[in-house]
Amino acid sequence: MALPLYYNWRNLFVRKLSTSLTFAVVATLVLVLCVLLSFAAGIRASLAVSGWPQNVLVLKPGATAESTSIITPDEKGRVVQAPGIAHGADGKMLISEELCTQTSIPRRAGEHNMANVAVRGVDATAFGVHPEVKIIEGRRFEPGQLEVIVGKAARDRFDNLGIGGEVRLGRQGNRLYKVVGVFETGGGAFDSEIWGGRTQISDSFNRHFISSAVLRLDDAAEAAAAISYLNGPFVALESKRETEYYEDLSKTTRDIVALTTVLIAIMSIGAAFAVANTMYAAVDGRRREIAMLRTIGFGRGAIILSFVTESLLVCMTACLFGLAGAMFFSGTRQDFLSNSTWTVLAYELKITPTIALGSLGLACLVGVIGAIAPALRASRVHVIEALRKA
Amino acid sequence: MSAADIVATSVRKVYHKDRIEIPVLDGLSLKIDAGEFVVLMGPSGSGKSTLLHLIGGLDSPTSGSIRVGEYNLERMTERELTAWRSRHVGFIFQMYHLVPVLTAAQNVELPLLLFKMSSAERRERVATALKVVGLADRTDHRPNQLSGGQEQRVAIARAIVTDPDVILADEPTGDLDAKTSEEILALLNLLNSEFNKTILMVTHDPRAASHGQRVVHLEKGVLEREERNPARPAMAAS
Ligand SMILES: Nc1ncnc2c1ncn2[C@@H]1O[C@H](COP(=O)(O)OP(=O)(O)OP(=O)(O)O)[C@@H](O)[C@H]1O
Numbered sequence A: 001m002a003l004p005l006y007y008n009w010r011n012l013f014v015r016k017l018s019t020s021l022t023f024a025v026v027a028t029l030v031l032v033l034c035v036l037l038s039f040a041a042g043i044r045a046s047l048a049v050s051g052w053p054q055n056v057l058v059l060k061p062g063a064t065a066e067s068t069s070i071i072t073p074d075e076k077g078r079v080v081q082a083p084g085i086a087h088g089a090d091g092k093m094l095i096s097e098e099l100c101t102q103t104s105i106p107r108r109a110g111e112h113n114m115a116n117v118a119v120r121g122v123d124a125t126a127f128g129v130h131p132e133v134k135i136i137e138g139r140r141f142e143p144g145q146l147e148v149i150v151g152k153a154a155r156d157r158f159d160n161l162g163i164g165g166e167v168r169l170g171r172q173g174n175r176l177y178k179v180v181g182v183f184e185t186g187g188g189a190f191d192s193e194i195w196g197g198r199t200q201i202s203d204s205f206n207r208h209f210i211s212s213a214v215l216r217l218d219d220a221a222e223a224a225a226a227i228s229y230l231n232g233p234f235v236a237l238e239s240k241r242e243t244e245y246y247e248d249l250s251k252t253t254r255d256i257v258a259l260t261t262v263l264i265a266i267m268s269i270g271a272a273f274a275v276a277n278t279m280y281a282a283v284d285g286r287r288r289e290i291a292m293l294r295t296i297g298f299g300r301g302a303i304i305l306s307f308v309t310e311s312l313l314v315c316m317t318a319c320l321f322g323l324a325g326a327m328f329f330s331g332t333r334q335d336f337l338s339n340s341t342w343t344v345l346a347y348e349l350k351i352t353p354t355i356a357l358g359s360l361g362l363a364c365l366v367g368v369i370g371a372i373a374p375a376l377r378a379s380r381v382h383v384i385e386a387l388r389k390a
Numbered sequence B: 001m002s003a004a005d006i007v008a009t010s011v012r013k014v015y016h017k018d019r020i021e022i023p024v025l026d027g028l029s030l031k032i033d034a035g036e037f038v039v040l041m042g043p044s045g046s047g048k049s050t051l052l053h054l055i056g057g058l059d060s061p062t063s064g065s066i067r068v069g070e071y072n073l074e075r076m077t078e079r080e081l082t083a084w085r086s087r088h089v090g091f092i093f094q095m096y097h098l099v100p101v102l103t104a105a106q107n108v109e110l111p112l113l114l115f116k117m118s119s120a121e122r123r124e125r126v127a128t129a130l131k132v133v134g135l136a137d138r139t140d141h142r143p144n145q146l147s148g149g150q151e152q153r154v155a156i157a158r159a160i161v162t163d164p165d166v167i168l169a170d171e172p173t174g175d176l177d178a179k180t181s182e183e184i185l186a187l188l189n190l191l192n193s194e195f196n197k198t199i200l201m202v203t204h205d206p207r208a209a210s211h212g213q214r215v216v217h218l219e220k221g222v223l224e225r226e227e228r229n230p231a232r233p234a235m236a237a238s
């Protein structure tokens, strides 16, 4: 049987300074991890590589994103001659002309601040080109009406975007649109957008050129030919597979997450060293006690277990404190301005059970790894030498 | 549990220091009857503690054999010796070696945690042990709230709580004044006479030695002489 927990618990208070330093390090680690994990969860939509391999997105050369691109009617006329374009059920070519812009609208009640939302004006063909867009509530907008449909994530994030809600769009925010439907793409970037009829949006925002065109081809294998035509001298636009476009967009975000992950890893190693340091001090201060325990019949295993337990006690309590700290800050939103779409990816510090478990897991890992070497040293204490009077 | 006898035969213990052999025990033989109270004396460095550690299974002799009751220690692994100690040997040290963060009762309870035993039974055993040493009213005190004599009593309670058959005491009164020493020795006497424990006690103090039934003198690694205490005849023989 093992040594009792209260034995370890009380020993923690013997070396208060050393214990509290380790405690602070682990609690900070947990806090940073929570921030990273909720950040990662919040931007998952933009991380998701959406799009279709048979869709080709056409932009103005040099435009980094749809919202900074303009395609003139002349250019559009040449785009439609690209090879391999598929036809919809109604016999029309599957080319979606899209107008991308953004506007600032209020967030959900209780947070009286504004944030940017992407607004996309599309025609009915858009639903053929982007079949992943599914209406989950209400209906599609009527062309020519002041009606919009909203992505599920946008509805959750902004104020008054439920069915029947109203939203001010336009250059001066002077047009009142009615929300008639909610759509979902299964985690894609569209989920954070507002879609309306292209001519209406064009009118409201006073933008007369489309931003992009998306071509749906019969087959993904034909994309290369279409792209070489579109990027060639006759059309001179910049086209990409839709999948490739989203991949590029999410790259920055992924880089940030990767960087923070490296930071967490380095912090974890540092924390493990802090734990090891504290535990070594504990072992060295208790050599006689360990020798006595071995004398009265505690085995090496019981000694190892006891020191690992002691370390876990610090790390787990520190983890709870870190989580409590994160809870305290939770609800604070950080706007993460995507530099490619110029829209805000709202990120909220939110402690979900997954995040709490993940933090506890990391804290325990740090505790065990940091305690192993000191615990082994404790188990190897030379009993007779340690018992000798000083 | 009945007391065990101790038989050490031709025990040699050699330490190595810078490749030089230092024979601490040099073919020592000693027999202690079950229920006997033997005092071990000798100059500093003569190997008294070393012998006690060998008999307690904390170390192994370089050669020779040690038997305690039915156990031949030289045939046991470290793991077996550890388990054996927890059931059959009670150690008492000069420095008490109590855990400072635990109360008297919790210190006494420690060896019982290695037993399959209900917490109610543990509590009862701890209470009994503390009563035997006269500290029933100090159960919740921490070691730093106790006097040296009281600390040693707690240590004795810890040594007897498992009801061992052998008690090994290394200068148990070395840190105590004369009056407190007398009380501790009276307690050991009680354990020997009332509870029939076999006791081997190391001491430098001739007055302490007078409590044993037999005094053996260790010098240069061998038993130099021994004397029986006429005031305390051995009762094991009867
Ligand atoms: N690990 C070791 N390495 C080398 N020599 C040792 C070691 N342990 C003990 N010795 C030596 O063995 C001898 C006997 O030591 P021991 O502790 O048994 O003496 P003792 O009779 O108990 O003395 P004291 O009365 O001072 O407690 C001493 O000379 C000591 O230096």
Ligand SMILES: [Mg+2]
Pocket: B048, B049, B050, B170
């Ligand atoms: Mg000694």
